[in-house]
Amino acid sequence: xxxxxxxxxxxxxxxxxxxxxxxxxxxxxxxxxxxxxxxxxxxxxxxxxxxxxxxxxxxxxxxxxxxxxxxxxxxxxxxxxxxxxxxxxxxxxxxxxxxxxxxxxxxxxxxxxxxxxxxxxxxxxxxxxxxxxxxxxxxxxxxxxxxxxxxxxxxxxxxxxxxxxxxxxxxxxxxxxxxxxxxxxxxxxxxxxxxxxxxxxxxxxxxxxxxxxxxxxxxxxxxxxxxxxxxxxxxxxxxxxxxxxxxxxxxxxxxxxxxxxxxxxxxxxxxxxxxxxxxxxxxxxxxxxxxxxxxxxxxxxxxxxxxxxxxxxxxxxxxxxxxxxxxxxxxxxxxxxx
Amino acid sequence: xxxxxxxxxxxxxxxxxxxxxxxxxxxxxxxxxxxxxxxxxxxxxxxxxxxxxxxxxxxxxxxxxxxxxxxxxxxxxxxxxxxxxxxxxxxxxxxxxxxxxxxxxxxxxxxxxxxxxxxxxxxxxxxxxxxxxxxxxxxxxxxxxxxxxxxxxxxxxxxxxxxxxxxxxxxxxxxxxxxxxxxxxxxxxxxxxxxxxxxxxxxxxxxxxxxxxxxxxxxxxxxxxxxxxxxxxxxxxxxxxxxxxxxxxxxxxxxxxxxxxxxxxxxxxxxxxxxxxxxxxxxxxxxxxxxxxxxxxxxxxxxxxxxxxxxxxxxxxxxxxxxxxxxxxxxxxxxxxxxxxxxxxxxxxxxxxxxxxxxxxxxxxxxxxxxxxxxxxxxxxxxxxxxxxxxxxxxxxxxxxxxxxxxxxxxxxxxxxxxxxxxxxxxxxxxxxxxxxxxxxxxxxxxxxxxxxxxxxxxxxxxxxxxxxxxxxxxxxxxxxxxxxxxxxxxxxxxxxxxxx
Numbered sequence: 001x002x003x004x005x006x007x008x009x010x011x012x013x014x015x016x017x018x019x020x021x022x023x024x025x026x027x028x029x030x031x032x033x034x035x036x037x038x039x040x041x042x043x044x045x046x047x048x049x050x051x052x053x054x055x056x057x058x059x060x061x062x063x064x065x066x067x068x069x070x071x072x073x074x075x076x077x078x079x080x081x082x083x084x085x086x087x088x089x090x091x092x093x094x095x096x097x098x099x100x101x102x103x104x105x106x107x108x109x110x111x112x113x114x115x116x117x118x119x120x121x122x123x124x125x126x127x128x129x130x131x132x133x134x135x136x137x138x139x140x141x142x143x144x145x146x147x148x149x150x151x152x153x154x155x156x157x158x159x160x161x162x163x164x165x166x167x168x169x170x171x172x173x174x175x176x177x178x179x180x181x182x183x184x185x186x187x188x189x190x191x192x193x194x195x196x197x198x199x200x201x202x203x204x205x206x207x208x209x210x211x212x213x214x215x216x217x218x219x220x221x222x223x224x225x226x227x228x229x230x231x232x233x234x235x236x237x238x239x240x241x242x243x244x245x246x247x248x249x250x251x252x253x254x255x256x257x258x259x260x261x262x263x264x265x266x267x268x269x270x271x272x273x274x275x276x277x278x279x280x281x282x283x284x285x286x287x288x289x290x291x292x293x294x295x296x297x298x299x300x301x302x303x304x305x306x307x308x309x310x311x312x313x314x315x316x317x318x319x320x321x322x323x324x325x326x327x328x329x330x331x332x333x334x335x336x337x338x
Numbered sequence: 339x340x341x342x343x344x345x346x347x348x349x350x351x352x353x354x355x356x357x358x359x360x361x362x363x364x365x366x367x368x369x370x371x372x373x374x375x376x377x378x379x380x381x382x383x384x385x386x387x388x389x390x391x392x393x394x395x396x397x398x399x400x401x402x403x404x405x406x407x408x409x410x411x412x413x414x415x416x417x418x419x420x421x422x423x424x425x426x427x428x429x430x431x432x433x434x435x436x437x438x439x440x441x442x443x444x445x446x447x448x449x450x451x452x453x454x455x456x457x458x459x460x461x462x463x464x465x466x467x468x469x470x471x472x473x474x475x476x477x478x479x480x481x482x483x484x485x486x487x488x489x490x491x492x493x494x495x496x497x498x499x500x501x502x503x504x505x506x507x508x509x510x511x512x513x514x515x516x517x518x519x520x521x522x523x524x525x526x527x528x529x530x531x532x533x534x535x536x537x538x539x540x541x542x543x544x545x546x547x548x549x550x551x552x553x554x555x556x557x558x559x560x561x562x563x564x565x566x567x568x569x570x571x572x573x574x575x576x577x578x579x580x581x582x583x584x585x586x587x588x589x590x591x592x593x594x595x596x597x598x599x600x601x602x603x604x605x606x607x608x609x610x611x612x613x614x615x616x617x618x619x620x621x622x623x624x625x626x627x628x629x630x631x632x633x634x635x636x637x638x639x640x641x642x643x644x645x646x647x648x649x650x651x652x653x654x655x656x657x658x659x660x661x662x663x664x665x666x667x668x669x670x671x672x673x674x675x676x677x678x679x680x681x682x683x684x685x686x687x688x689x690x691x692x693x694x695x696x697x698x699x700x701x702x703x704x705x706x707x708x709x710x711x712x713x714x715x716x717x718x719x720x721x722x723x724x725x726x727x728x729x730x731x732x733x734x735x736x737x738x739x740x741x742x743x744x745x746x747x748x749x750x751x752x753x754x755x756x757x758x759x760x761x762x763x764x765x766x767x768x769x770x771x772x773x774x775x776x777x778x779x780x781x782x783x784x785x786x787x788x789x790x791x792x793x794x795x796x797x798x799x800x801x802x803x804x805x806x807x808x809x810x811x812x813x814x815x816x817x818x819x820x821x822x823x824x825x826x827x828x829x830x831x832x833x834x835x836x837x838x839x
């Protein structure tokens with residue numbers, strides 16, 4: 001019952017009375033969104049500067065790479081697995097993207113655009129290996145992906161030799177610099193990717209399979225689903241979104257390096273969980289992740305606007321995860337937690 | 339000595355217990371029966387302390403008590419032997435017996451295993467089980483585990499002043515006939531030490547064992563019957579408010595099957611440790627029942643036919659084509675549908691909606707290049723909700739919120755809507771109440787009429803006899819005897835048991 005509670009795919013039955021709307025399930029379903037509004041309200045009152053178009057644009061720019069990573073890992077968490085390889089995956093994708101981009105002439109106007117599908121391919125390949133290690137060698141996903149993350153970090157160091165690769169093509173940087181309606185283009189790119197993710201989640205066979213595997217793996221198997229294949233495809237899709245996130249991160253700062261992916265693991269998983277996707281799979285989705293990413297970044301930005309030091313922010317985020325997991329767990333049905 | 343007076347229990351929207359009066363005297367065996375949802379399990383939970391009553395009184399030896407948790411109930415001598423096996427499989431027998439009460443064997447923080455083993459052996463003697471207390475529990479048979487659970491509850495004898503009340507929740511559901519007899523004689527012996535509350539779906543067993551029988555319906559006790567003058571039909575009548583007719587198993591709808599149309603041929607398959615040299619044929623419109631005790635190999639045969647387990651020897655032919663790859667995906671592709679015993683684990687995904695569950699095995703037919711056609715899925719689900727009269731307010735309802743019978747219908751709808759014509763039913767009526775069982779029997783007959791072949795592992799022998807065209811009696815992994823079961827010419831229970839044991 002938790003599952004439906006957090007899946008936004010089913011429209012809310014408006015014809016029901018207000019009393020019915022205030023059920024525990026509904027509260028749980030909409031809680032992340034309410035928290036987001038409450039936070040915006042709180043920071044707006046605390047500092048009027050928070051409530052400005054420029055500040056919202058800033059929040060959205062910071063959110064885009066994390067959103068892409070978060071969306072990728074959402075699919076994995078929906079299956080009841082976990083992926084901790086994103087920092088390595090982002091490093092490899094970012095560095096290889098920049099290398100290809102530079103080698104192909106260094107401009108989107110020329111052959112440089114080929115680096116984009118190239119990077120997406122690298123991400124997919126990285127995810128494929130991740131999935132094969134997890135499924136083929138039967139290594140728990142958290143261990144397989146954690147190791148793959150280190151492999152990715154090492155690989156990116158090998159490629160760059162520890163150097164930074166600058167990407168200064170004005171056309172590519174216009175992802176950040178060119179604004180439509182106050183928001184840079186990269187925000188729209190991320191939203192488009194989010195829509196695609198939403199489509200995969202709600203309208204495709206593989207999306208349904210993610211929920212089935214997360215909701216009951218044995219059952220999915222007994223219904224004739226090829227569960228190992230579903231898992232591997234999940235990791236491939238996640239890898240593609242990591243690659244997208246990597247490129248947006250490069251566009252944001254104009255530099256690709258080993259540390260491009262730093263901190264993204266904690267932020268993305270925090271966002272997924274805070275958004276209301278269940279860690280044991282089967283419930284939640286990418287819309288939850290959008291809300292989660294915004295919550296995390298609004299808190300970060302709000303505290304900066306209020307002038308709090310960064311270590312306070314890290315502490316607050318950590319607490320937030322604990323609170324979110326606490327609130328989203330239906331303890332009536334869960335007697336023991338390992 | 340143990341008494342409930344006008345006990346009430348309410349949940350949001352449900353009045354689960356309505357003024358229950360319940361008495362048990364020293365050394366008595368009291369039966370508790372009722373359809374699913376009648377309030378039996380709620381009542382039991384109040385008795386062993388998992389729920390707190392919110393009206394009336396619970397009296398132990400005339401004193402009003404209130405159990406805040408099962409541990410407190412145990413301290414007052416009330417213990418529960420759980421229906422689902424509550425032993426931890428990776429611990430040893432003695433660790434399980436004294437789980438939570440190890441303190442008595444601890445000296446300076448170190449457990450004295452020898453002492454614990456001796457004490458455990460003493461408990462096991464009470465239930466006449468001679469196994470090494472250091473055995474890992476997962477190695478035991480179901481019957482042995484059941485006895486260990488009983489032994490665990492009997493440790494209360496040493497710990498508690500006064501008399502014991504022991505609840506037995508469906509203790510016979512996983513036991514074979516002779517094991518049941520053993521359990522019953524044991525319970526009769528133990529009444530010197532304890533009173534028993536015996537809860538079961540099997541009325542004949544309740545009648546055989548109980549001194550008095552409480553019949554529950556809709557959260558209230560509708561009658562208390564003396565064990566000596568009880569009979570199954572009248573109790574059933576009180577439970578459901580209607581008579582169960584001779585047509586219970588829909589025998590009048592049993593039509594001869596089409597012997598010219600074999601759907602499935604199994605030729606000499608063997609799987610070490612499970613079954614040996616099994617050959618059988620299933621035809622369109624046939625119900626073939628595999629009868630045998632728990633562990634005789636019935637389930638393993640089903641799993642092989644579905645493709646979950648590859649046999650070491652022999653071959654399986656589905657609709658004229660020999661099966662080369664054993665996988666669930668291949669079985670589904672060939673039109674085999676498997677309705678497993680554990681609905682919650684392998685039958686349906688709780689958290690997914692009715693329509694999502696129904697199309698789970700056939701998403702290929704409801705998707706185009708990987709994109710789902712959700713409108714068509716919903717239409718299909720609506721059709722089947724109507725066809726099988728599934729009680730769900732819409733196809734968007736979470737399956738976890740349906741009752742057991744309706745969940746079973748969703749599982750059947752899943753396979754039938756996908757065009758499966760070989761259906762494997764493993765205990766399809768387990769845990770269902772009588773009305774829901776009848777629905778399942780109707781569905782079985784309807785499926786046969788539509789040319790579906792069914793392999794059934796029935797919940798009871800009566801069910802097996804009533805539903806089948808053909809019965810294969812299995813013992814120790816081998817088919818010992820075949821019976822043809824035309825309406826009017828069915829074998830008796832005795833015939834079957836003779837070859838089962």
